[in-house]
Amino acid sequence: MASPWRLLAAGLLALLVSGCQSLPNPVGDADQDTDPALGLEQHSSWLEGEDLDSDSEQFADVWERMRAGYQLQDYIEVNPRIEQQRLWFVSNPSFIEKSSQRGSPYIFYIVEQLEKNNMPQELALLPMIESAYNPLAYSRAHAVGLWQFIPSTGRHFKLKQTNWYDGRRDITASTRAALTYLQYLHDMFNGDWLLALASYNAGEGTVSRAIERNQKLGLPTDYWNLPLPKETRDYVPKLLALSQVVASPEAYGVKLAEIANQPYFERVAFDHRLQLNRLEDMAEIDEGELARLNPAFKQGVTFDGPKHLLVPTDKAELLQASLALLKPEEQLNWQQYKVRSGDSLHSIANRYHVSVNSLKDLNGLKSNHLRIGQALNIPVPPGFKPNQPLHQVTQTASSSRQYRVRQGDNLWSIAKAQRVSVNELKRWNNLPGNALKVGQVLRLQGGQVAVVTNSSAGKPTQYRVRQGDSLYLIAKRHKVQLAQLQRWNPQASKALKPGQVLTLYLR
Structure with a gap:
């Protein structure tokens, strides 16, 4: 005969399953691009409440504050699945150390949001499991960001996704979305955080079906006894094991990154x-x-x-x-250019004084192929009118022509003047590198020779970067706009080094 405790447990499990069956349609597996469940709207504003009173200033660092808010430690008993994951972390301390360092700008914010909403602080470690705290992480299932949202779930949480911006990579927006989703799952599974975490990984549909299966077979329906995918069977033990290591890092030989208990x-x-x-x-x-x-x-x-x-x-x-x-003229505007017959990426880039690679990056182009009518987004300074024709004399050339290299020439300046690409010049002349000699004759093929007589771009001038220079100082010194200097030298937008040569177009 079953004991009274066993009957009571069975009754509670039946209530849990019946509660799950009455919930909105479940999401598909997390590795499938499916629409999330309805009913999340009721949780959409709970994160925006007023700050709760807190004694957070008493903590020496953010890790101590996190540990004080642990709520899932009662789930941890002698469990071989947790022991296995903890052994992995102890054997690979660099993973935690590097991940905590990478996440150091974000962890305080996540801890604070969890505290405001009385959620377990162990959840602040979830991005370490999901992405190793890398907001640029991308999975085979097209999941992106700290919290690894797939496209459809991201859209449901109003995480905008365009060629320019992806809200799944937004630190604050994705965190709010993740906590909203986790709270929804927690409520869906009647306050069971382990089932909520399993659903975050596998999808609530997968977990609900596993519960229903076990119920029909008369088997326990708690997380530890559900027939779930291997990744999900390891997912929750991994988080619990990680929380133990973070609770006592010295005992496990792990050194956490130093993170102050204050906003970064x-x-x-x-x-x-x-x-x-x-x-x-x-x-x-x-x-x-x-x-x-x-x-x-x-x-x-x-x-x-x-x-x-x-x-x-x-x-x-x-x-x-x-x-x-x-100043208004220092701001960066954007224009849209529609590709016309005869256009190429090289000709458009020359017209707007940007690099081909910049055009490809800004428009998400994987090749140089363009379609007539295709719209390209191009950065321009205020007042720049690229569609106005340059004052130039154009002469039609034969199918094959020549150019004699002069003092100060380089492949880039010649290619620009002749409306061809550097790669074409090198291919036509079998040039292994970029070196040229004064008097050297280059073969040019087809097209037109554009002789600029009054270009609005001005005369090309080279400037060698000196110690202490910055793009802003160089632009100010030569009385040009910083945006122009950046467009003329896209390769220099990340960093400057003494001795580096920049091109300026000075009137």
């Missing part, structure tokens, strides 16, 4: 379309830091996304002041 970043509102690397120059922010905090701007341009940036707290005030002083 704050929001700065803007109303401009600007390049992140230019904003870094304006606010004296370390190179690449804005991209690390704002990885959702896929092309490094504040376009097609929210009107705010995450900025290191110690630089926010300076950036706000710099943006307030920004």
